[in-house]
Amino acid sequence: MARWFPDGMPQPMADAEALPWWEAASEHELTVQRCSDCGHMRLPPAPVCGECQSFDLHLTEVSGRGEVYTYTIVNRPIAMDQQVPFIVAVIALDGAPGVRMISNLVEIAPEDVTIGLAVEVAWEDMSDDLAIPRFKPAGG
Amino acid sequence: MGKAQLVGVGESAYAKWGKIGDVTEHALACQAIVRAVEEAGLSMSDVDGMTSFAEDRNEGIFLAAELGLAELRFSNMVWMPGGGGGCAAVANAAMAVEAGQAEVVVAYRSLCQGQYFRFGQGGPPRENPTLESPPPTVQQAANPMLASLGFTMPYGLLNAAAAYALPTRRHMHLYGTTSEQLGQIAVTFREHASRNPRAVMGQRPLSLEDHQNSPMIADPHRLFDCCLESDGACAVVVTTEERARDLAKPAVTVMSSAQGTPKGYAFGPFSNASVPDELYATGATESLAKRLYAKAGVGPKDIDVAQIYDHFTGCVLMQLEDYGFCERGEGGPFIESGALAWDSGSLPTNTHGGSLSEAYIHGLNHVVEGVRSLRGESTSQVEGAEVCLVTSAACVPSSALILGRS
Numbered sequence: 001m002a003r004w005f006p007d008g009m010p011q012p013m014a015d016a017e018a019l020p021w022w023e024a025a026s027e028h029e030l031t032v033q034r035c036s037d038c039g040h041m042r043l044p045p046a047p048v049c050g051e052c053q054s055f056d057l058h059l060t061e062v063s064g065r066g067e068v069y070t071y072t073i074v075n076r077p078i079a080m081d082q083q084v085p086f087i088v089a090v091i092a093l094d095g096a097p098g099v100r101m102i103s104n105l106v107e108i109a110p111e112d113v114t115i116g117l118a119v120e121v122a123w124e125d126m127s128d129d130l131a132i133p134r135f136k137p138a139g140g
Numbered sequence: 141m142g143k144a145q146l147v148g149v150g151e152s153a154y155a156k157w158g159k160i161g162d163v164t165e166h167a168l169a170c171q172a173i174v175r176a177v178e179e180a181g182l183s184m185s186d187v188d189g190m191t192s193f194a195e196d197r198n199e200g201i202f203l204a205a206e207l208g209l210a211e212l213r214f215s216n217m218v219w220m221p222g223g224g225g226g227c228a229a230v231a232n233a234a235m236a237v238e239a240g241q242a243e244v245v246v247a248y249r250s251l252c253q254g255q256y257f258r259f260g261q262g263g264p265p266r267e268n269p270t271l272e273s274p275p276p277t278v279q280q281a282a283n284p285m286l287a288s289l290g291f292t293m294p295y296g297l298l299n300a301a302a303a304y305a306l307p308t309r310r311h312m313h314l315y316g317t318t319s320e321q322l323g324q325i326a327v328t329f330r331e332h333a334s335r336n337p338r339a340v341m342g343q344r345p346l347s348l349e350d351h352q353n354s355p356m357i358a359d360p361h362r363l364f365d366c367c368l369e370s371d372g373a374c375a376v377v378v379t380t381e382e383r384a385r386d387l388a389k390p391a392v393t394v395m396s397s398a399q400g401t402p403k404g405y406a407f408g409p410f411s412n413a414s415v416p417d418e419l420y421a422t423g424a425t426e427s428l429a430k431r432l433y434a435k436a437g438v439g440p441k442d443i444d445v446a447q448i449y450d451h452f453t454g455c456v457l458m459q460l461e462d463y464g465f466c467e468r469g470e471g472g473p474f475i476e477s478g479a480l481a482w483d484s485g486s487l488p489t490n491t492h493g494g495s496l497s498e499a500y501i502h503g504l505n506h507v508v509e510g511v512r513s514l515r516g517e518s519t520s521q522v523e524g525a526e527v528c529l530v531t532s533a534a535c536v537p538s539s540a541l542i543l544g545r546s
Contacts, residue, residue: 005296007276009276010294011276011278012278012293013278013279013280013289015287018281022278022290043291043413044291044411044412050403050404069413070306070307070309070313070420072361074296074302074357074358074359075357075359076299076358078296078298082296088297088306100413101413102291102295102413126275126276128275129275129278130276
């Protein structure tokens with residue numbers, strides 16, 4: 001399995017709402033939260049729907065495709081043995097209007113990153129229990 | 141009941157992050173408060189309220205006991221992280237005195253990152269993981285803020301320089317804003333700081349070339365797009381119109397205050413990638429600004445001098461648009477026009493040097509400068525200034541004040 005980031009990267013923290021999202025991620029399922037009553041989708045997950053105040057919410061899998069909404073190229077290492085620069089990007093997710101997530105771009109040179117670039121999820125298994133969704137150029 | 145008045149300001153020495161080691165952060169808060177109360181011509185037994193913000197470690201009940209307040213009648217902290225709450229802390233003090241909850245309230249902020257942890261470090265480091273280290277996994281988040289940061293930290297998005305690069309990069313994409321335009325903000329504020337003896341960077345001139353040659357921290361943020369990290373404390377004394385009449389310094393009126401977080405915003409781009417599209421490349425303070433102006437009965441054209449929270453140059457630019465000094469997307473050309481420069485610009489801004497060049501005291505020092513700029517005491521004084529806008533951090537839940545010469 002491909003590795004792009006070192007083991008020492010900060011670990012996710014999750015509360016009761018976020019934990020199922022990370023459990024799905026460990027199975028390489030990229031999900032967003034969807035309201036069972038009005039269909040509103042969001043990330044990060046919340047205990048209640050912000051549109052209709054329903055508590056009937058579930059995670060739904062998305063395709064893992066999307067596009068770069070904005071990005072930054074970071075020149076300071078976060079963890080031991082980390083390669084810099086690395087790319088932090090905001091990904092607008094296909095099939096989930098208005099829903100974006102922070103991630104990293106991999107398999108692309110920093111100077112080639114553009115806003116609007118089509119990307120797809122690239123899972124990085126940090127351990128048996130933890131998979132992190134990074135993104136790479138679509139079809140790459 | 142009349143409008144609340146700002147009647148005293150004070151500060152400790154300001155220094156680079158980690159340079160104040162012999163005085164505790166808590167003692168610095170006491171110094172700033174004592175100086176502000178003395179400057180106002182009040183005694184500590186007159187003080188009956190304390191307000192702060194940004195998870196200040198120095199709680200009012202302890203300061204009140206140590207400083208010798210006769211009775212603490214109001215103690216309050218704005219519930220938001222980061223520098224968005226500075227003006228709201230002053231506003232809470234103003235509301236308290238206007239409502240009769242207390243008569244003399246001190247708003248304060250003390251910040252010694254060197255004595256605690258440095259912002260942007262993201263919790264205890266997992267340095268040097270070895271075979272004995274447990275494999276990385278999902279950790280328990282103690283509260284919703286940490287859970288939301290759980291969606292940023294695993295990607296290495298830990299510090300503000302990278303987080304606020306995201307909306308700034310999008311602003312550049314949408315409107316053609318340039319690094320040179322951002323640099324002009326830093327250069328202008330540094331020039332203002334050159335006259336301010338309190339400014340940490342007062343003796344360090346900065347040219348646009350210096351800015352363009354400074355290291356890239358998190359694209360498009362170069363080193364000089366980022367505010368200082370400082371040790372220090374400051375305080376502002378707030379009281380009633382009646383009480384303000386016979387004090388030592390000319391009073392400054394709180395003409396209006398506002399606090400605001402738009403729908404779906406949460407902590408903004410730092411931890412919420414799904415910030416609504418129409419807000420993403422803004423300071424998210426436009427609706428707050430409208431309420432602020434309406435309550436004061438003034439508009440952008442009436443602002444003589446501005447103290448605008450400057451954690452990063454791009455956030456200054458986006459606030460200039462939010463507060464109506466130029467159209468959305470026109471922040472870059474507005475800055476290029478020299479608008480922010482004392483004393484030739486149309487909107488002299490951060491006459492103390494701001495957080496980019498005076499000190500990073502979470503922007504409460506911008507309120508202090510707002511008071512001085514209306515008393516005629518600024519080291520870059522706008523002649524005849526009568527109305528001053530002061531803002532707190534943008535691209536996070538924010539607050540702002542319009543101050544007027546009494």
